[in-house]
Amino acid sequence: xxxxxxxxxxxxxxxxxxxxxxxxxxxxxxxxxxxxxxxxxxxxxxxxxxxxxxxxxxxxxxxxxxxxxxxxxxxxxxxxxxxxxxxxxxxxxxxxxxxxxxxxxxxxxxxxxxxxxxxxxxxxxxxxxxxxxxxxxxxxxxxxxxxxxxxxxxxxxxxxxxxxxxxxxxxxxxxxxxxxxxxxxxxxxxxxxxxxxxxxxxxxxxxxxxxxxxxxxxxxxxxxxxxxxxxxxxxxxxxxxxxxxxxxxxxxxxxxxxxxxxxxxxxxxxxxxxxxxxxxxxxxxxxxxxxxxxxxxxxxxxxxxxxxxxxxxxxxxxxxxxxxxxxxxxxxxxxxxxxxxxxxxxxxxxxxxxxxxxxxxxxxxxxxxxxxxxxxxxxxxxxxxxxxxxxxxxxxxxxxxxxxxxxxxxxxxxxxxxxxxxxxxxxxxxxxxxxxxxxxxxxxxxxxxxxxxxxxxxxxxxxxxxxxxxxx
Amino acid sequence: xxxxxxxxxxxxxxxxxxxxxxxxxxxxxxxxxxxxxxxxxxxxxxxxxxxxxxxxxxxxxxxxxxxxxxxxxxxxxxxxxxxxxxxxxxxxxxxxxxxxxxxxxxxxxxxxxxxxxxxxxxxxxxxxxxxxxxxxxxxxxxxxxxxxxxxxxxxxxxxxxxxxxxxxxxxxxxxxxxxxxxxxxxxxxxxxxxxxxxxxxxxxxxxxxxxxxxxxxxxxxxxxxxxxxxxxxxxxxxxxxxxxxxxxxxxxxxxxxxxxxxxxxxxxxxxxxxxxxxxxxxxxxxxxxxxxx
Numbered sequence: 001x002x003x004x005x006x007x008x009x010x011x012x013x014x015x016x017x018x019x020x021x022x023x024x025x026x027x028x029x030x031x032x033x034x035x036x037x038x039x040x041x042x043x044x045x046x047x048x049x050x051x052x053x054x055x056x057x058x059x060x061x062x063x064x065x066x067x068x069x070x071x072x073x074x075x076x077x078x079x080x081x082x083x084x085x086x087x088x089x090x091x092x093x094x095x096x097x098x099x100x101x102x103x104x105x106x107x108x109x110x111x112x113x114x115x116x117x118x119x120x121x122x123x124x125x126x127x128x129x130x131x132x133x134x135x136x137x138x139x140x141x142x143x144x145x146x147x148x149x150x151x152x153x154x155x156x157x158x159x160x161x162x163x164x165x166x167x168x169x170x171x172x173x174x175x176x177x178x179x180x181x182x183x184x185x186x187x188x189x190x191x192x193x194x195x196x197x198x199x200x201x202x203x204x205x206x207x208x209x210x211x212x213x214x215x216x217x218x219x220x221x222x223x224x225x226x227x228x229x230x231x232x233x234x235x236x237x238x239x240x241x242x243x244x245x246x247x248x249x250x251x252x253x254x255x256x257x258x259x260x261x262x263x264x265x266x267x268x269x270x271x272x273x274x275x276x277x278x279x280x281x282x283x284x285x286x287x288x289x290x291x292x293x294x295x296x297x298x299x300x301x302x303x304x305x306x307x308x309x310x311x312x313x314x315x316x317x318x319x320x321x322x323x324x325x326x327x328x329x330x331x332x333x334x335x336x337x338x339x340x341x342x343x344x345x346x347x348x349x350x351x352x353x354x355x356x357x358x359x360x361x362x363x364x365x366x367x368x369x370x371x372x373x374x375x376x377x378x379x380x381x382x383x384x385x386x387x388x389x390x391x392x393x394x395x396x397x398x399x400x401x402x403x404x405x406x407x408x409x410x411x412x413x414x415x416x417x418x419x420x421x422x423x424x425x426x427x428x429x430x431x432x433x434x435x436x437x438x439x440x441x442x443x444x445x446x447x448x449x450x451x452x453x454x455x456x457x458x459x460x461x462x463x464x465x466x467x468x469x470x471x472x
Numbered sequence: 473x474x475x476x477x478x479x480x481x482x483x484x485x486x487x488x489x490x491x492x493x494x495x496x497x498x499x500x501x502x503x504x505x506x507x508x509x510x511x512x513x514x515x516x517x518x519x520x521x522x523x524x525x526x527x528x529x530x531x532x533x534x535x536x537x538x539x540x541x542x543x544x545x546x547x548x549x550x551x552x553x554x555x556x557x558x559x560x561x562x563x564x565x566x567x568x569x570x571x572x573x574x575x576x577x578x579x580x581x582x583x584x585x586x587x588x589x590x591x592x593x594x595x596x597x598x599x600x601x602x603x604x605x606x607x608x609x610x611x612x613x614x615x616x617x618x619x620x621x622x623x624x625x626x627x628x629x630x631x632x633x634x635x636x637x638x639x640x641x642x643x644x645x646x647x648x649x650x651x652x653x654x655x656x657x658x659x660x661x662x663x664x665x666x667x668x669x670x671x672x673x674x675x676x677x678x679x680x681x682x683x684x685x686x687x688x689x690x691x692x693x694x695x696x697x698x699x700x701x702x703x704x705x706x707x708x709x710x711x712x713x714x715x716x717x718x719x720x721x722x723x724x725x726x727x728x729x730x731x732x733x734x735x736x737x738x739x740x741x742x743x744x745x746x747x748x749x750x751x752x753x754x755x756x757x758x759x760x761x762x763x764x765x
Contacts, residue, residue: 111727112726112727115515115726115727115729116515116726118515118516119515119516119729119731138516139516141516141517142516142517144516228621228706228707228709228710283600283618284600284616284618284621284622285621286618286621286622286709286710286711287600287618287619287620287621287622287706287709287710288621432728432729433728433729433730436727436728440535440711440712443709443710443711443712444711444712446710446711447623447710447711447713449623449711
């Protein structure tokens with residue numbers, strides 16, 4: 001008995017010492033332990049190790065900078081590769097720097113982790129962030145984010161961004177975040193299935209409805225969707241609102257110029273509810289994740305899906321959607337009969353990018369500058385477009401854009417070129433409480449627990465309260 | 473040395489660090505939580521005192537009321553379905569002659585697994601396309617059931633998973649009590665000609681009543697506290713059908729960033745648990761006499 005106790009004690013002491021040693025190693029220096037082993041399991045193994053070794057010659061102070069990204073999983077591998085290269089280059093540029101990558105799922109980062117870190121005041125030094133009143137602007141007003149205006153001036157970047165794309169990331173003329181690229185949301189459809197059932201491409205409303213009805217009849221889900229996270233069906237709702245109630249509606253919610261319970265917005269929700277009733281969406285969608293939506297579409301269980309143009313890279317030959325590579329096309333939502341908005345208008349978002357902690361020392365500031373310089377360059381913007389189908393947020397020359405060969409990306413660019421005007425997604429406009437309410441209410445609508453009018457009323461109630469609070 | 477140990481202040485000195493830690497990590501956060509419950513703090517901006525607004529809003533909030541009802545369902549299920557089942561299983565296992573250890577270990581196994589593992593495991597069992605249950609249903613030509621996506625099924629599915637996870641733990645508790653009953657009582661009854669069912673119902677169950685009470689009380693506390701399995705399996709969805717008080721609070725506080733309101737909700741949950749367990753103690757447990765063999 002006694003012996004046992006002694007050995008248990010010994011083991012626990014040893015464990016404590018071991019753990020303590022680990023803790024120290026991570027905190028103080030990146031050079032002692034294995035520099036690359038701990039993070040980014042999905043990264044290519046060569047990503048960071050050689051760079052950090054060569055970048056630490058004699059007597060430079062080693063320091064680490066944390067970087068939160070959302071490029072996890074196979075579908076994001078092209079973007080991850082770009083990020084890895086930028087990280088590598090930045091580490092080479094700044095002596096002693098080691099960037100610690102921390103990959104987290106998009107929604108978890110945006111709605112759970114980052115808000116909690118912001119509340120506690122310890123966000124990562126570099127992090128993926130969305131623009132708008134619910135994200136960047138809220139954090140910037142609370143003094144949590146670094147004012148990038150002087151850095152942009154120093155690097156001469158300010159005028160290189162497209163018109164207006166910095167607005168959701170700005171407060172009082174100061175820039176707090178930089179959009180990495182843009183996207184538009186539209187319909188991906190399986191050309192094989194459409195040919196098999198003799199359907200026209202869904203470019204007119206009648207063709208779209210006919211396609212949906214026919215697919216439904218043949219036992220194929222018309223639209224794949226995964227509504228466990230309600231932001232997924234919210235994409236379609238957003239475009240319905242823009243088209244039916246007008247392209248300025250989404251931007252007008254926070255000023256009171258448009259209302260969620262106005263007849264037009266309710267009509268948009270009604271259209272969604274009608275589609276729901278007709279069985280146009282995946283069965284059991286409330287239990288399906290966003291990834292399931294792509295899987296169903298790739299497996300040919302669904303003929304169409306309404307998704308962001310960022311998904312185009314999933315249909316390359318070496319990507320998750322390789323099974324239907326070359327059999328996918330992208331169109332914007334066709335003109336909705338009796339819609340009030342410009343029926344050529346499409347949604348365009350430059351909502352996601354990188355932000356930086358306000359709490360930086362000199363070294364970290366250097367690292368941030370180098371990161372911005374490397375990430376927001378013509379080269380990386382073009383790579384994003386060519387390799388990943390991300391629309392550039394910065395001006396690219398026509399000959400650069402002409403290099404695009406991917407057919408879906410070309411279609412995406414065409415959709416934007418043919419669009420009379422664009423409107424933002426309301427998630428980058430409204431306050432986070434309002435946005436969360438849209439998700440809650442939309443799930444109720446899908447579950448048939450609320451009518452479109454009730455949905456509109458409930459969201460408007462939160463919107464009124466938030467607008468009143470903002471006016472104070 | 474002898475005189476030092478007689479000095480009461482020395483003892484105080486020894487417990488002081490612990491008390492300090494207790495204050496730092498328990499008393500202080502609790503007091504600040506109560507304070508936050510009366511503010512509109514969003515985690516970032518300044519906090520304003522809003523009086524009882526949060527509490528009033530909570531009871532006006534239909535979604536929160538719905539989550540209270542869900543908690544009550546879980547409570548009823550664990551007290552009225554789970555506990556009787558636990559007792560039956562314990563009685564069965566206690567009279568098994570061979571491999572009793574095997575049964576004990578098997579039923580106890582789920583409660584050493586982490587809730588996330590169980591949630592994901594059962595998520596696959598319930599999966600509409602590849603799940604175990606639906607594969608069986610489809611083999612019989614039945615339509616698949618969307619367990620976690622259907623408003624009607626989601627809560628039931630979670631209740632079953634939760635019961636599967638925790639029953640083993642309680643079974644082992646009750647089993648220990650049954651095995652502690654002196655054998656001669658049982659043998660005396662057997663000689664008098666009592667059947668197995670009679671012995672179980674009229675002898676064993678009354679003798680293990682105190683431990684059943686403990687199990688019921690733990691079940692009540694557990695039912696009010698349940699949140700992890702909900703967050704892992706459905707996140708409160710579909711459309712709030714499985715939201716319990718705690719998951720609603722987590723979503724409000726963390727996802728909305730509405731820390732003031734979230735803290736108020738947590739105080740309400742605390743009050744609920746306190747009142748219910750106290751009621752149970754006063755109404756049921758106190759009235760019972762001690763069991764003596």
